Amino acid sequence: MREFFQTIGRSLSHARDWYHAQPWWGRLIVVAVVLVGAVFLPYLGSVPGIGPQIITQGTDWYTALFHMSYYVLLALGLNVVVGYAGLLDLGYVGFFAVGTYAIALLTSPDSELNANWRWLAALPVAIMASVVSGVLFGWPTLRLRGDYLAIVTLGFAEIIRTFADSTTLLRGDRGFSSVPHPPGTKGNGQPLFGDIDARPYYWLGLAVIVLVILAIRNLDRSRVGRSWLAIREDEEAAEIMGVRTVKFKLWAFAIGAFVGGLAGALFAGENGFVNSSTFVLQFSILILAAVVMGGAGNIPGAILGGILISYIPDRLTGIQVFGIDAAQYKFLLFGILIVVIMIFRPQGLIPSRRRAAELRDREKEAAPQ
Amino acid sequence: MTDPNEWTDAVAGTPEDRPVPTGEPTASDIAGYVPHAPDPEALLEVDDVTLRFGGVVALDAVSFSLRRGEIFGLIGPNGAGKTTCFNAMTGVYRPTIGEIRFRGQVITGKKKHQITHMGIARTFQNIRLFPEMTAIENVMVGADAHHKTSVLGALFRVPRFWREERDGHRKALELLDFVGIGGRGNVVARNLAYGEQRRLEIARALATNPTLLCLDEPAAGFNPIEKDKLLDLIRRIRDIGVTILLIEHDMRLVMNVCERIVVLEFGKKIAEGVPAEVRENPRVINAYLGVPADAA
Numbered sequence: 001m002r003e004f005f006q007t008i009g010r011s012l013s014h015a016r017d018w019y020h021a022q023p024w025w026g027r028l029i030v031v032a033v034v035l036v037g038a039v040f041l042p043y044l045g046s047v048p049g050i051g052p053q054i055i056t057q058g059t060d061w062y063t064a065l066f067h068m069s070y071y072v073l074l075a076l077g078l079n080v081v082v083g084y085a086g087l088l089d090l091g092y093v094g095f096f097a098v099g100t101y102a103i104a105l106l107t108s109p110d111s112e113l114n115a116n117w118r119w120l121a122a123l124p125v126a127i128m129a130s131v132v133s134g135v136l137f138g139w140p141t142l143r144l145r146g147d148y149l150a151i152v153t154l155g156f157a158e159i160i161r162t163f164a165d166s167t168t169l170l171r172g173d174r175g176f177s178s179v180p181h182p183p184g185t186k187g188n189g190q191p192l193f194g195d196i197d198a199r200p201y202y203w204l205g206l207a208v209i210v211l212v213i214l215a216i217r218n219l220d221r222s223r224v225g226r227s228w229l230a231i232r233e234d235e236e237a238a239e240i241m242g243v244r245t246v247k248f249k250l251w252a253f254a255i256g257a258f259v260g261g262l263a264g265a266l267f268a269g270e271n272g273f274v275n276s277s278t279f280v281l282q283f284s285i286l287i288l289a290a291v292v293m294g295g296a297g298n299i300p301g302a303i304l305g306g307i308l309i310s311y312i313p314d315r316l317t318g319i320q321v322f323g324i325d326a327a328q329y330k331f332l333l334f335g336i337l338i339v340v341i342m343i344f345r346p347q348g349l350i351p352s353r354r355r356a357a358e359l360r361d362r363e364k365e366a367a368p369q
Numbered sequence: 370m371t372d373p374n375e376w377t378d379a380v381a382g383t384p385e386d387r388p389v390p391t392g393e394p395t396a397s398d399i400a401g402y403v404p405h406a407p408d409p410e411a412l413l414e415v416d417d418v419t420l421r422f423g424g425v426v427a428l429d430a431v432s433f434s435l436r437r438g439e440i441f442g443l444i445g446p447n448g449a450g451k452t453t454c455f456n457a458m459t460g461v462y463r464p465t466i467g468e469i470r471f472r473g474q475v476i477t478g479k480k481k482h483q484i485t486h487m488g489i490a491r492t493f494q495n496i497r498l499f500p501e502m503t504a505i506e507n508v509m510v511g512a513d514a515h516h517k518t519s520v521l522g523a524l525f526r527v528p529r530f531w532r533e534e535r536d537g538h539r540k541a542l543e544l545l546d547f548v549g550i551g552g553r554g555n556v557v558a559r560n561l562a563y564g565e566q567r568r569l570e571i572a573r574a575l576a577t578n579p580t581l582l583c584l585d586e587p588a589a590g591f592n593p594i595e596k597d598k599l600l601d602l603i604r605r606i607r608d609i610g611v612t613i614l615l616i617e618h619d620m621r622l623v624m625n626v627c628e629r630i631v632v633l634e635f636g637k638k639i640a641e642g643v644p645a646e647v648r649e650n651p652r653v654i655n656a657y658l659g660v661p662a663d664a665a
Contacts, residue, residue: 215524222523222530223513223537226502230510233499240459242485242514242577251520352501 005344058318062198068310069205070263075290075306077259083296085252086232088150091157095257097279099264102126104274108176130261138253164276175275201270295348412437418467427453429636440613442627449633490579492570500559508541511576544572
């Protein structure tokens with residue numbers, strides 16, 4: 001077991017080191033290949049031999065891919081908050097919920113607002129609503145540290161869910177139906193984003209992921225990223241070195257909320273139906289599990305984690321274990337998986353490069369003996 | 370526990386657990402405190418500062434002032450209140466009574482990062498680097514104190530971003546060279562040798578462009594050769610125009626490098642003056658140096 005995880009981990013780390021050792025055009029080629037591979041992922045089922053084994057059986061493969069795309073987005077967003085700035089946020093689903101409900105309120109015919117906007121028009125409002133909620137919530141609470149912040153964020157998500165459950169405005173369990181899809185028309189006059197074929201949603205999600213990665217990467221490699229890391233490592237020392245800690249923590253929260261709201265808007269646009277049962281506590285925990293499993297504080301880790309938490313349950317759907325659908329065991333499975341990963345590879349499957357460098361240095365120090 | 374500073378030092382790494390100054394000034398305290406007129410000659414003035422943690426008096430009406438360009442020593446036995454005094458100056462604690470002025474401006478009550486921006490930098494008795502960041506990144510965090518690139522500027526890679534990034538990087542390399550750990554820039558701070566970490570802390574503090582650098586026992590754990598090198602470094606820092614406030618246990622080092630010294634004991638100032646005077650002061654000999662070696 002130990003061997004298994006360490007072998008996986010080591011090969012992932014090797015792949016990352018190999019990537020960083022390449023010249024810039026080499027890295028560009030790798031990125032291009034990965035991107036093209038991702039674009040053609042919907043056709044994986046047609047690959048003879050291994051393809052049909054990998055694709056999901058019980059869930060439509062295209063839909064499963066779309067699920068992965070917004071889970072990856074959520075993992076990327078939460079990674080900024082937890083991985084970079086070190087703020088333990090147990091209520092990240094709250095921002096996802098704000099984005100989703102903003103879309104539903106503005107677009108659905110069920111909404112009391114009777115706005116009936118188009119999806120694209122509601123998108124910026126949904127994102128802004130999420131960011132504003134993040135800042136409003138972060139302002140008073142970010143003075144708290146560690147466990148205290150975790151508890152307050154947990155409360156935030158529960159407040160949103162309870163509010164959705166119990167107010168007529170947000171319609172609780174009944175929810176909003178007929179949330180419009182994103183705009184666009186195919187050559188044959190059919191809408192690009194339809195009810196049956198989920199591929200366009202996946203591709204849209206993929207495009208959004210690429211933009212979000214570029215943005216987060218730019219922030220990470222700047223004064224902003226350094227400030228986040230410094231806050232994570234030693235908040236008081238950071239402040240004494242001149243870092244405006246409250247400001248940068250608030251930015252981490254706002255950026256996390258931005259990405260969360262965006263993911264929520266995509267989800268609402270694909271699903272067409274929104275109700276309060278989506279935004280349960282387990283959802284937040286699941287995203288946090290993705291960040292921790294993948295390796296907090298780095299983008300490839302968050303992507304891998306997001307894929308895992310979405311793919312595994314979708315792949316298991318339709319397989320019967322003891323007369324129960326295997327997907328029902330997903331929390332048991334993730335629980336075991338996290339425990340095992342934390343025992344054998346506590347830094348996550350793909351640790352951040354800094355941490356890897358540190359481990360390498362330690363090996364070097366140990367080597368002469 | 371009779372030693373107020375001992376426990377505040379011991380938990381200095383975990384701010385949540387650290388005692389908050391709770392001693393409320395009493396009516397007679399407030400009536401008794403009258404700020405002195407700012408001394409235009411002084412760079413830093415500690416004016417009648419008292420700091421209480423509940424019933425424990427960590428600093429008791431301590432006053433001294435630093436002139437621009439000097440190397441000033443703050444000494445005293447363990448638990449005398451030296452680090453507490455640093456913490457009061459850098460905004461970690463707020464004095465119960467009294468005020469601290471820097472370049473004529475009152476800094477008590479200001480936020481830690483504001484005090485840094487005004488030009489006070491410090492190192493820590495128990496090293497507090499950012500362990501998972503490289504040496505260069507550690508220094509760049511300090512240099513960022515005076516950078517202005519916004520989040521959007523970093524996001525869209527505006528020209529200022531590139532300029533500041535380049536300047537910060539160059540400054541980091543220069544400072545690492547200056548403190549004597551050039552060539553170790555890409556090593557993660559945690560993996561640096563102990564002496565290198567102490568030097569990196571100084572480089573990080575210098576990156577904030579301080580007027581006053583407070584060094585909290587920079588020679589702790591050093592052997593005599595390393596101490597000599599540190600002595601040299603402290604003088605070089607002064608020579609580039611930075612005033613230095615030094616907390617140190619090693620008397621030889623303090624007497625060698627400091628131009629003036631204040632001695633604290635149990636939170637009270639018991640002596641002040643040039644090294645020769647302080648060395649001869651009977652109260653200092655009693656309280657701090659103990660029985661002189663030749664008498665034993």
